[in-house]
Amino acid sequence: MECCNKRRMMKESPESNFMNRRGSSCFPDEVLERVIGMLKSRKDRSSVSLVCKEWYNAERWSRRNVFIGNCYSVSPEILTRRFPNIRSVTLKGKPRFSDFNLVPANWGADIHFWLVVFAEKYPFLEELRLKRMTVTDESLKFLARSFPNFKAISLQNCDGFSTDGLAAIAADCKNLTELDIQENVIDDKNDNWLTCFPESFTSLEVLNFSILHNDVNFDALEKLVTRCKSLKTLKLNKSITLEQLQRLLFRAPQLCELGTGSFSQELTTQQYTELEGAFSNCKNLNTLSGLWVVTPQYLPVLYPACANLTFLNFSYAPLDSDDIAKLLVHCANIRRLWVVDTIEDKGLEAVGTHCPLLEELRVFPADPFAEGDARGVTDSGFIAVSQGCRNLHYVLYFCRHMTNAAVATVVQNCPDFTHFRLCIMNPGQPDYRTSEPMDEAFGAVVKTCSKLQRLAISGLLTDLTFEYIGKYAKNLETLSVAFAGSSDWGMQCVLEGCPKLRKLEIRDCPFGNAALLSGLEKYESMRSLWMSDCKVTMNGCRLLAKEMPRLNVEVIKEDGSDDSQAERVYVYRSVAGPRRDAPPFVLTL
């Protein structure tokens, strides 16, 4: 109202002409940008950009972070044209099933060309977060010298680089605050990359090199930790001994997140006491991980630090039920817990008993390929956790068999699941008590958990599971399917019934062309579809590609396989057109 009045009053002034010409918006650009600039949420920014041209422009000029869930959905040119002022880029590359060797090497998702464009358009780039991309040492070196303000690099599930690349980052990124290398395939050349941080360098806040398997130069590490007073996250690798850990903790009692090294060494009584003291000195510790090769009798040194822990990642520490029970007694504040199934049901009972605030549980298999009667966790452990931890909303559970009744009980106890990932490790395993399919289990999940966003199903499943999903899972965004379903109808149910579906990944299911094509209208509203070892043929894919030109329909061909079948299909929307860098085994139809 006020602004409109202003317009009328200032009709004669040059300013008013200016404002009138600019149409609906009454605010100068700078103000609009300031306001919109305060929006952090991607969804909000997306909505804002659709209001009108002025708002679109204000949004694009004020945007500082961009998240690209599929690096091939857009090109660096298009990105930089729309958003001129980006400081932080997050990019995801390969389809998720590449984690499980279903995508051949050299498939793509190479960061290099992006960096070349960024060097020109975003010289002030500060942060780069990559997942499942190929990153070479050359790229890392290029990055280190192209962006003077560079602060944070996080590489998750990437491949293609070595510690040479890390050395370049350490040497040349003078303002680095974060170096986070997680679960990558990295060539550890056992050189002294840590020594490349200059003596004058003090800005580091996050350092994670836990996946490296060679020794690092401990002297350099200790000096680095000592002079970086803002260090909050330190995740060490296995080579760091308990004694070395104690020295580091002594230097950095301010740590919030700690990944220990190997937790096994012969300690004298004094060393033990010192270590315990070091842990009790860390008053801010909220996250603990690492703990490779654990000697259980040293676990008590952790107890003083446990009270404040909210995230405990023991997923590489194969403890047994007694060890975990004794530890968890001290961990009443845990919100997120990752464990190995060596703790068995008894250990999960301890979780249920001692961790009432638990929100997320992940149980990983110690021995996924075990023969015969391997141990692990079962339905009773699952129920036990759900009984004690009513706030549970995220679960990843690997087991060898399950029952429909148990799952139904679990979701009854915890109806707020947003992420439900159940992996029954034997493909096609039915309910082991009733020998029925596991349809009712997942039916119970989708019926009860209305907030469900992510679902991974397993076990013996017919189309009925998919009918349930399509009918009830209205908030579902990500669905992972393996060895399930009876016919095309199953996949159709999901495509037609789940309005918010963004990512669908399927392997080894009897879904064919009819199923694939039933989603014709749907795929443009999704990020991607993956189908491998299903019944889709090349003709079906060609038809899809023809009908939907704005989708990239890619088939990964294996050598010497039947030419009419499309063994691995990857479909995704893109404004960048077909890939320019596709290797010979990727056919874009």
Next chain:
Amino acid sequence: MEKMVFEETELRLGLPGNNKKKNNEKKRGFSETESETESDENNNSDETSNTTVDLLLNLSSPKKEANKNNNNNGVVAENHSSPNNNKEKNLLPSDPAKPPAKAQVVGWPPVRSYRKNMFAVQKSSTEESQKNEKNNNNGNGNGSFVKVSMDGAPYLRKVDLKNYNSYPQLSDALGKMFSSFTIGSCESEGMKDFFMNERALMDLLNNSDYVPTYEDKDGDWMLVGDVPWEMFVESCKRLRIMKGKEAIGLAPRAMEKCKNRS
């Protein structure tokens, strides 16, 4: 039709256990071109008790799976009602006293390689584990090319082991590579009932056409399929597809155990 032709040219690798296993062998090849009716109907529950010396490379579809339980729970009745359970089985060589190992499907269970390696590593000595990890990491990005020779074939081939994730995949690739050289009939008269004794094994080896073997880092010639895939890739220096008769000198685990038992 296609299927028939394929059978004739099929390279049979491994020790045909019995009729049932022979049927498995037939199934090796293009899983997609084979009808699902050629299912495990021939594999009745006897198979589970006949454990076996079957090599992993035993001619099953590269993709599949094999849950022995599938037979037992009666779900795999008809082809269309159940998911891909009808695909052929891969059988790991295993101790006859234990139930047969569940075969490894590519990328299943969905556990990241990094995590899989973590525990395998913790089981072995630290030193060895560091060595393994180092080799694994150094190998990435480089090929793992090994020569493959087949007895009777005029020339050798080379394969990059890193292109494959499992024994069945390798088996399939090798089969295709050498299919033109296979001679003789693939249908040998196996024994209906397979008794785990040395003599039976000898007979079978005699009847078997080809056996895949490899030379490891120590220079020893080993039977393919005994060790986990990753370990095999690390240690394999070259492959040789031997005639069954010549492979008798190699002692499969089961044979040793036979000897121990009798």
